[in-house]
Amino acid sequence: MSTRETLRRALGQTLWICPFRPFFLLAATYAVLTMSVWAALLAGFISLPGVAGGPFVWHAHEMLFGFAMAAIIGFLLTAVPEFTGVTPLGRRPLMRLATLWLVGRGAFLLSGVLGIWLAAIADLALLVALIAIAAPPLWRQEPRRHVTFITTLTALALTHAGFWWALATGGEPMRWLRLALGVLMVLIVVALSRISMRIVNDVLFDRDGEARTPYLARPPRRNLAIATITAYSVGEFWQPGNAVNGWLALAAAAAMANLLNDWHIGRALARRWVLVPYAVYVCMAVGYALIGASLLGAAAPVSAGEHLLLAGALGLAVMIVMTIAGGMHSGHGLDERRWVPLAAAALVAAAVVRTTGGWWALPAAFTFSLAAALWVIGWAIFLRFGMRTLLGARPDGRERCDEPPPRD
């Protein structure tokens, strides 16, 4: 079979055997693509004349509702069947949903031509469709263990609608995107608590056997983190720049640092499946601390801390979730090759460089380009080595989203 034929077969068949596949592919590809465009925009090589709200709004919106959204769709459409036992979506509905995602991206890019209302409808339809698919089985489940996902998705949909409303009425779209950032941080905490209970305990079991006390993602600490993140996000939405929000951001930072107490489990922390989620939380803690310091009068702009939340926490969380879920549900198992820590390190470096950009030592233009390059490198590594879990046939002869058989 020629390469072309293999690719055609993959895109026509194997890409669609489990919901995470097309959407993780879209997320990773878009991470590379949209960041390259953004870097070119910043450098002045190209311009985006037809975009509502201007290039900054486009960049922020596409990172949240393009890149992260694709990953969320892939994760939820795979996780919800696993949580509740319903059948995963088949090839046709997945194709329709992926088309909807693509239409949304195009609609925003052409919003100057299409008109804002048409672009808004095209873009908002995706999240509505996701809720319509994912919410009913989570709601019907007894007991309703995963209902937080419905709440968070609804909040995300409302902030997204608010964003388009602000664009259409001449309001402040960035305010809504900041609110959406808070919702996404909550979603990360919720999703990682589910994933970590499984993965961290697997790592502990491998090391120490059954004698070991299990790792627990304790709800009180998680709820404190969610409450403080929400308080800061709502405060900053309501009265941007107020010093009260600075203290609230510091509270969120301390609550995230407090969440790390769950993770101090000895040497198993050095394993990648534990260390990378841990780094996500560290990025969130430091990011919120920086935001708090900015609002209370420090030199760094708020956007510095925010990029630690975005490129750092969000980027890393998306990558590790895609690596874990991709490995487990493609039959390949957890990927122990060296590219995983390498790609994660590239994203952390991108986040740190971007965070220092423009206020600390190095000139802004240089740091922004370097950060964009590191981000693109990280995702290119993921695409190169993670592709087999997205496009390849299952190596174990099992079907669809099945996990590989237990090792012993």
Add this chain to the structure above:
Amino acid sequence: MTSSIVSPHRRLVEAAAATGRYLWGGMGSLAGLALFLALWEATAQQLGSLILPTPREAFATLAQMLTHGSAWSDLAISARRALAGYALAVLAGSALGLAAGASITASLLSRPIVTLLIGTPPIAWLILALLWFGAGDGTPVFTVFIACFPIVFIGAMQGTRTLDDRLRAVAQAFRLPLGMRLRDVYLPHVVSYLFPGWITALGTAWKVVVMAELLSTSDGVGAALAVSRSQLDTAASMAWIVALVSALLAVEYLLLEPIKRRVEAWREFASSSES
């Protein structure tokens, strides 16, 4: 117990890890503290800084007082008085309380007296102290002593009253030497009652000394608070309050709480071996 065969290096690492875990465990409290500061900031923004300065204004004033003003010496003066009264109360309260607990008659007798001492408000003692000692160190030291004494006394008395008779009998049956009996049988139990009393008393000492100084002396934190009040300087007042509370929190969580955990470690061991 297997701890005796663990190498010193290993023990050091474990102690460092435990300290780290303890300090990092305080992150949740820090989150609560930051939420409180947010509430303070919001209230201050509503009322205006003449009525309530914002946290940042209070912190800035405090930093300024610490670098340029006489804040350190005022804090040292207050600390000296508080610690003097506290030390007297700990010595007298512990000794008398332990003694009183040893005899049922003495406990019966001392109970109403202690109730009376606790019931008398510190401000009443302060008035008496002003009459007896005048404006000087004597007044705040005495007031602190008399406010702390009954707290320590009660803890010490309870400690000896609740000693387990069976443990005493076992110790006697095995003819334990007196030193060992005191150190290994009585002390851990008594200390677990004494210590909470000492901690509560320390907080009381710190609060009472400021009150006493406010009305009786010309130096110390209390006197400085009186000055800032008369000048309607709310920022300085808040700065002093922040300094007082921070000092108390620091001593409590960085010094006393870790010690308390150490001396009460046997309880955890005892309760886990029961099950």
